Amino acid sequence: MKKKITIGILGILSIVIVSASFIPYFGKITGTATIEGPVFYLSAPEDLILNDNSSLNENDFNITKENNATFITDDLGINKFYSAQFNNFIWAKKNNETSYLKIEIIKTNGIDKEIVCDSGIIIIKSTNFQKQIISCSSNEEINLSSKNKLGIKISGMAKIRVGHEYSAGYSRIEVSAT
Amino acid sequence: MKTKTFLIMLGILLVLPLIQAQGNITNLVFNQEIPDFIAGETVSTIFTFNYPDISGIYPNQIENALLVFVINISSNNSNYPVWKNDFELNGSMQPYNYKFICSEDDFILDYPFGPVEIENIPDGTFYCTNKEFLEMDLDSINEVTLNIKSNPALWPGEYNFSVGFFYPENMAEKPWNLTIYSPIEKIYGSRRIKFNLTTSKEVKLIEYKNWGDRQPRWRRLCRNCNEYGFSKKKLKSFKEGEHNITIRATDSFDQTKEENILFSIDSKKPRISKTLPRKNKFTNGSNFYIKFKEDNLNEVLLIINETEFYQINTSECIKGKRYTECYVKLNLTEFNGQEIKYWFNVSDFVRSVSSKKTKIKVDTTPPIINNNITKDLEINKRRVTFKINVTEENFDEIRYTYIDNKGRLKNRRLCSRLKEGICEKKRTFRKGEYNLTIKVLDKVGNSDEKFVEFKVDY
Numbered sequence: 001m002k003k004k005i006t007i008g009i010l011g012i013l014s015i016v017i018v019s020a021s022f023i024p025y026f027g028k029i030t031g032t033a034t035i036e037g038p039v040f041y042l043s044a045p046e047d048l049i050l051n052d053n054s055s056l057n058e059n060d061f062n063i064t065k066e067n068n069a070t071f072i073t074d075d076l077g078i079n080k081f082y083s084a085q086f087n088n089f090i091w092a093k094k095n096n097e098t099s100y101l102k103i104e105i106i107k108t109n110g111i112d113k114e115i116v117c118d119s120g121i122i123i124i125k126s127t128n129f130q131k132q133i134i135s136c137s138s139n140e141e142i143n144l145s146s147k148n149k150l151g152i153k154i155s156g157m158a159k160i161r162v163g164h165e166y167s168a169g170y171s172r173i174e175v176s177a178t
Numbered sequence: 179m180k181t182k183t184f185l186i187m188l189g190i191l192l193v194l195p196l197i198q199a200q201g202n203i204t205n206l207v208f209n210q211e212i213p214d215f216i217a218g219e220t221v222s223t224i225f226t227f228n229y230p231d232i233s234g235i236y237p238n239q240i241e242n243a244l245l246v247f248v249i250n251i252s253s254n255n256s257n258y259p260v261w262k263n264d265f266e267l268n269g270s271m272q273p274y275n276y277k278f279i280c281s282e283d284d285f286i287l288d289y290p291f292g293p294v295e296i297e298n299i300p301d302g303t304f305y306c307t308n309k310e311f312l313e314m315d316l317d318s319i320n321e322v323t324l325n326i327k328s329n330p331a332l333w334p335g336e337y338n339f340s341v342g343f344f345y346p347e348n349m350a351e352k353p354w355n356l357t358i359y360s361p362i363e364k365i366y367g368s369r370r371i372k373f374n375l376t377t378s379k380e381v382k383l384i385e386y387k388n389w390g391d392r393q394p395r396w397r398r399l400c401r402n403c404n405e406y407g408f409s410k411k412k413l414k415s416f417k418e419g420e421h422n423i424t425i426r427a428t429d430s431f432d433q434t435k436e437e438n439i440l441f442s443i444d445s446k447k448p449r450i451s452k453t454l455p456r457k458n459k460f461t462n463g464s465n466f467y468i469k470f471k472e473d474n475l476n477e478v479l480l481i482i483n484e485t486e487f488y489q490i491n492t493s494e495c496i497k498g499k500r501y502t503e504c505y506v507k508l509n510l511t512e513f514n515g516q517e518i519k520y521w522f523n524v525s526d527f528v529r530s531v532s533s534k535k536t537k538i539k540v541d542t543t544p545p546i547i548n549n550n551i552t553k554d555l556e557i558n559k560r561r562v563t564f565k566i567n568v569t570e571e572n573f574d575e576i577r578y579t580y581i582d583n584k585g586r587l588k589n590r591r592l593c594s595r596l597k598e599g600i601c602e603k604k605r606t607f608r609k610g611e612y613n614l615t616i617k618v619l620d621k622v623g624n625s626d627e628k629f630v631e632f633k634v635d636y
Binding site: 028029030031032033034035036037038039050051052076077078080081082176177 | 206207208211212213214215216217218219221223225254258328329330331332333334335336337338339340341342343
């Protein structure tokens with residue numbers, strides 16, 4: 001009887017070895033997704049927040065000949081950007097007269113700054129903040145060193161509002177490829 | 179005997195479900211589409227898979243399964259491929275709440291059955307493991323949440339995601355390699371190159387790239403195979419010259435093995451168009467000559483009587499646009515008076531070509547003028563009789579040269595035959611003083627010469 005049990009155990013063990021070398025099925029699935037360019041939100045005091053509009057600080061900035069505003073990102077951890085179009089949506093107004101705003105997309109290491117592209121727009125006299133769309137294009141790849149950040153400098157003569165949600169969204173920069 | 183068989187089968191049936199630590203993944207699906215998202219933000223997608231045991235039964239729990247997820251991300255725009263650091267991935271799995279860490283870089287999985295080295299991970303591919311425990315308990319339905327974050331500067335467009343699984347213990351058991359028997363690093367004499375290579379397991383793809391092509395690209399050799407040209411002869415055509423190729427095998431886990439091979443092709447054999455001296459002619463060793471065509475010359479040999487081999491210094495040869503010519507001097511004194519056979523042998527790095535074996539006679543002894551010619555001259559008015567006593571077995575001719583009274587060089591033959599070793603000839607000269615050089619030549623070009631002065635005063 002012991003002999004029979006031994007034979008049975010040996011039979012089982014031989015199957016363990018076979019099972020261990022069994023080649024399993026290799027499963028695979030696929031899917032696709034469309035990735036769009038990033039959005040930078042303008043926020044007080046002078047920040048550019050990547051993609052996240054959940055905790056923006058609202059403020060109005062009175063842009064004059066003497067005062068301009070520059071909003072800067074955190075370190076993005078990237079070393080270059082594709083040739084990009086910057087669509088800048090800025091909520092602005094000028095109460096008494098028609099005026100203008102100029103924007104410059106810049107890269108800066110905190111000391112020096114380099115203009116990536118710039119553009120301007122006429123601000124029609126209005127007592128309410130109006131959405132202004134000011135676009136500019138880098139026309140080439142944007143190389144960034146490890147310390148470089150992106151920013152937007154707004155100058156001219158108008159009042160702008162950041163961090164406030166209108167039905168048409170916040171003051172922001174939408175980036176797309178050219 | 180029947181009892182023994184029955185016991186063995188019973189043992190198998192009872193224990194099989196218990197010992198089965200791995201099974202087949204089935205119903206592997208995304209629970210939701212991968213959402214479109216904005217570069218720089220993190221999105222999550224969920225997929226599930228069923229994990230029955232080997233017999234297809236779904237037990238509540240399978241313990242200690244070893245799985246690695248392979249996530250591959252590729253762009254639909256070939257100008258903007260996915261590079262390392264374009265994405266960050268991590269995830270978790272329910273119901274046992276395992277956390278996954280995903281790596282784009284080479285790493286080692288230190289399993290109890292031995293380490294599994296994950297290397298040569300292509301850009302856009304992540305290996306995700308439960309690094310904390312390595313072994314995982316699986317349920318009949320397992321839900322994986324995959325968190326995907328992209329670089330904010332990622333090119334906007336459509337991206338493909340694939341998720342695969344493998345069992346690392348199989349890799350540990352089956353390390354594999356690529357062995358290339360041909361081509362090897364050498365110079366081939368044919369443009370048709372034999373390909374002969376094997377892999378130690380069946381791989382998804384074997385391909386090669388010729389870096390010398392105007393636009394190098396991977397060319398498929400075979401799919402789902404473990405050899406190419408091993409069981410059946412396979413040839414590939416290449417151009418003349420040097421080649422640098424890479425052969426790469428990729429297994430179903432996208433693990434690659436590759437080898438680089440440098441080889442050259444010289445399919446044109448050397449062509450000899452002319453040699454000298456011609457058959458039955460004479461030589462003193464100084465008039466050997468060969469004209470040949472070969473772009474990749476290795477060496478030129480001159481062989482005498484199948485016993486003497488002279489390597490020609492080819493740097494002294496004259497290289498023309500199409501042909502190379504070599505003039506060769508040898509010391510053949512030891513063969514003087516003998517008939518010899520000679521031929522040339524021209525080699526490139528693949529083969530040798532020989533010229534015809536040619537019989538020639540060797541004469542290294544110059545002729546000798548035995549008498550005083552001036553003393554033996556007879557001058558009768560304007561007629562001068564020359565008498566020259568010569569010793570030469572292979573006599574060719576006697577010539578004389580002088581400068582006439584108008585300053586012109588005159589070169590005349592005096593004798594082309596000897597009578598018992600003597601040349602006796604009359605020549606007429608105008609009035610004047612003469613300084614003649616008399617030269618005796620044999621058939622090789624060996625010579626002896628004497629100077630003769632006389633005056634014609636009539």
